[in-house]
C-alpha cells in the first residue's frame with residue numbers, strides 16, 4: 001500500500017486533485033500559494049488513502065508523489 005505527498009511549493013491551486021480523490025482526502029490548506037489561492041494538503045488521519053495515485057496523475061504540476069509505506 002502507498003499514500004501520497006504533496007509539494008506545496010509546486011501547487012498552483014487548480015484543485016483537480018481535490019475533485020479526483022475518491023476518498024476526499026485532499027483539502028484546501030490555509031497556506032496561500034504562488035497563484036494567490038490556497039494550496040492543497042493531504043488529510044488522511046485514518047489511513048484511508050487507497051494509493052490509487054489518481055490525484056498524482058491529474059496534477060499538471062507534478063506536485064504529488066507516491067510514497068510507499
Ligand code: SF4
Nearest residue numbers: 021049050052053055
Ligand atoms: S492516492 Fe487516491 S485515495 Fe490517495 S489521496 Fe490520491 S486520489 Fe485520494
Ligand code: SF4
Nearest residue numbers: 011012014015017059
Ligand atoms: S492538482 Fe496539483 S496543482 Fe492542482 S491543486 Fe492539486 S496539487 Fe495543486
